[in-house]
Amino acid sequence: xxxxxxxxxxxxxxxxxSMLLEQAMHAQRNxxxxxxxxxxxxxxxxxxxxxxxxxxxT
Numbered sequence: 001x002x003x004x005x006x007x008x009x010x011x012x013x014x015x016x017x018s019m020l021l022e023q024a025m026h027a028q029r030n031x032x033x034x035x036x037x038x039x040x041x042x043x044x045x046x047x048x049x050x051x052x053x054x055x056x057x058t
Contacts (some may be wrong), residue, residue, distance in 0.1 A: 010053045017046045 024039035 010050055011056065013046055013050045013053070017043050020046060 020039050020043035024036050024043060027035040027039060038042075
């Protein structure tokens with residue numbers, strides 16, 4: 001009934017994923033490839049968590 005009061009973990013993870021990708025983009029533009037790689041790997045881990053939370057569409 002009041003589902004809008006419940007927190008959505010997938011929404012929180014999607015926000016973190018986009019933030020990490022944006023930080024990675026800025027690191028790459030600044031020439032810091034090591035930080036870019038670390039942030040991209042972390043974003044990929046978050047994306048895998050998002051995929052595991054979302055229901056399968058097959």
